[in-house]
Amino acid sequence: MDELIEQFAIEARELVQQASDDLMALEADAGNREHLKSAFRAIHTLKGSVGLFELGPMQDVLHHAEDLLSQARAGTIAVDATFIDPLLSVVEWVDDSIDAIVETGHLSDAHDKQATRLLRLLNSEMTEREADEPTAPSKVIPNWALLLAERLPSADTSETTIAIRYEPHPECFFNGDDPLATISRLPDLRHLSLSLRELTLSLKDYDPFRCNVVIEAISGGPLSKLEAAFRLIPDQVTLVELPQSDDQRPSAPTDTVPERLADRQKTMRVDSARIDRLIEIAGELVTAKNGLVPLAEQARGHGDGALARSIGSSHEEIERLVASLYSAVTHARMIPLEHTFRRFPRLVRETSMRLGKTLDLVIEGETVEADREIVGNLFEPLLHLIRNGLDHGIEPEGERLQFSKPARGRILLRARKRGDQIEIDVIDDGRGMDLERIRKTAVDRGLMTAAQAAVLPDREAMQLVFAPGFSTASDVSDLSGRGVGLDVVQRSIQRLGGILDIQSALGSGTTFTFRVPISFSMTKLMVVEAGGERYGIPISDILETQKLPSAAVQPIRAGRAFILRDRTIPLLDLADLLKIPRAKGACADLLVLVVRAGDDRIGVVVDAIAERTETLTRPLSGVLQGVPGIAGTTLLGDGRVLLVLDLEELIK
Known part of the structure; x- marks a missing residue:
């Protein structure tokens, strides 16, 4: 049962995301029938999966949501915002319920109570639609007929067709009825499928003298001949005339079905x-x-x-x-960025409605692929940046019109591949950042003096927004003003091995750009010695190595420095940074690694350089997890464990 619930959770999340994507697309393009059919299929499949478990309230809610979508497909109700809102509420409720179902096997009390509210919402929506649209056709095409119609090739929907559902009476054999013979006599039979009315639990429960079959078929008609064929058993048959519109046609001809099935068989879900x-x-x-x-x-x-x-x-x-x-x-x-990007449209829609702002979220480059761990870890920093654009960037509609801007704001989320990295932009066309306000906030918070702020270059002033605790928001809300945000984004990107940049123009908008590696790959290390121990340093962190005479070292205040190509370089000792005893014995020359720490260059003294190697660095775990200055561990060729250092963090 645990494995079944786990499989249900995986498929349910996929179906929830599919339904959410389709409903959001329908809000932008209400006439898109493909998205309407796709949303219907997602809810229909989800309802079937829920039926495997004791989740009665959820099945009821999904059944009503399916009915609402079915009416929209049949053209009896219009697709608009009031139609989409309750369906998105259902999708969000199912999404929130999945974790509790996985843990306990049933709905939590809170989600159970919400089911009643959602049922009232869906019922009132259908009732109001029926009252508001008295001219709509009274006959609604059942779900089984719509699903049956999609099995026909497009050429077969050019004329009127009849959907047939025949449920023979269990005792029909004793009445002299032969269901299959009856069906075989129907004119212009184009599709036939059989299913069981009730699943037989065991062979001993099987009764060969009772009919347990449900027959579904599609015929070219005419309706009068079909009614004549079933005239003796009208209570066992349902006949539904299918319209000739494109709404009932499948999205692709049947000759492509084997190809789609073959593509599906080429993929498999692997833990x-x-x-x-x-x-x-x-x-x-x-x-x-x-x-x-x-x-x-x-x-x-x-x-x-x-x-x-x-x-x-x-x-x-x-x-x-x-x-x-x-x-x-x-x-x-590797997975596409779509796995993270597709979570934002619904979030932006809900947040913008709460803020009373109208805007469009445009997504580009969602097919770019990156390592699964990187794609998953991008959600939090992107969430902060998009919320920042929603709250600080995009102006209210009235303010935008005063400055001759379009009434609707725009946030662009764009990704593209750059060599072995991916570059992601979050661009809004909002009010931009006021550098004078940023300088004043920095002075008020004691980050610098007024004199320092006055001469601070614009580029450096812009970087102040990444300082811990920095916020220009005057009010505290659940979105901003708590001093937690862009510094968290920067640290998150740096943990992924990336960099974050910002550009902004007052009145025009703000662009955040960050570059992260496509995948975690093998690292080239320089193995050095300090205090009698060996450590690994990523070669990418080392600008150059120098053999420095002791006489070239000059004392500066409490530290040391040396001159390298007319530039003063502070000098530190790796043993001191690691707080371990230095190696005994003095040497006339010092072996120095020149490394980058932020925008500065620092010299680090080591006892020796042992070798260069390419290896896979493992993240810290256990008691070492969270130790500052240690990026991970790896194994040397002789089996010894090597600590890989983060020199920039050690130097800080």
Whole structure:
């Protein structure tokens, strides 16, 4: 049962997202019949999945939502905002209920109580529509007939067709009725499907003398001949005339169905833990591969050059294969940004309505792919940026009209691939950032003096919005004003190995741009020694290495520095940064790594540089989790654990 609920949760979230996307699309284009049919199918399928569990209130709500969509498909009610609002409320309620269902197997008390309110909302919507539209056709096409019509090829819907649902009486055999013979005599039969009225739980419960079948079919008619064929059993048959409009046609000809099925069979749902395990194995292979290098050196040291060359050749071949394996596994983790982007339209709609603002959210580049973990971790920073645009950026409609702007605001969420990185923009056409107000806020909060703020360049003043606790909001709300926001965004992007930039023009809008890696890949490390221990430093953090004479070091206040190409570089010792004893013995020359810390360059003294290696860095866990200055761990070729340092964090 646990596995069944888990599978239900996965499919339910997909169906909820599909329904939400279609309903949002319908709000923008009410005449789009494909989105209407897609939303109907999502709710219909979701209702069927819910029926497997004891979730009666949810099934009732979804049944009423399905009826509302069915009426819209039949053309008896109009698709507008008042039609979409209750359906989106249902979708949101189902989405919020899934976690509780997974944990307990049933609806929580709070969600159970909300079901009654949603039923009243849906019922009142249908009642009001029927009262407001007296001229609408009174006959509503049943759901089973609509679903049955979609199984026909488009060519078969050019003329009037009749949907047939025949439920033979269980004792029909004793009355001399033969259901299949009756169906076979129907004129122009175009589709036939059989199903069971009741599922038989066991073979001993099966009664071969009782009819347990439901027959559904489509005939070209005419209706009079069908009524004549069933004249003796009218109580067992339902006949529905299907209209000739495009609303009943499937979205693609039937000759493409095998192709769609083939595409579906090419994909399969795999537990992400299995792919993560493959990543770990690939990392262990990298470690084993690195172990061949010292082995070749040992062979060369013993005078066996032929063996050393053979080991070196094997190392190169294994390195190529491991790189191919790692690339294949990382690509298996790639998913489109759509998995994160598609969550924002509904959020923007609800938030803008609460703020009383009208705007459009435009999404571009949602098909760009990145590592599953990166895509998942992008939601929080993007959420902050979009909320920032909604609350601070986009002006109310009246204010926009005063400045000759379109009444509706616009937020653009755009992604594109740049080499091995993805670049994401969040652009609003709102009021922009007032640099003078930012300077004044910085002075009021004690971040700098008035004199410093007056001479601060615009570029640096813009960066003040990323300071912890900084906010220009005058009022505290659930969206802004608490001093928590852009600094969190910047830290989140930095944890993903990315950078964040901001551009703004007063009165025109603001653009946030950040670049993050497409995937977490193997890291090239420089292995150094300090205090008798070895540590790894990402080569990307190291600008250059210098062999510095001791006499070139100059004391400056409480620290030390040296001159490099007419530039003063502060000098630190790695052992001091790690708070470990320095190695004994003085050396005339110092081995210095010149690294970047923000916009500054810092020299870091190490005892020795051992080697360069390419390896997979694992994040910290257990007691080491959260230790500042430690980015992760990896294994050396000889099996020793190596701590990978974050020098910028250590220097801070």
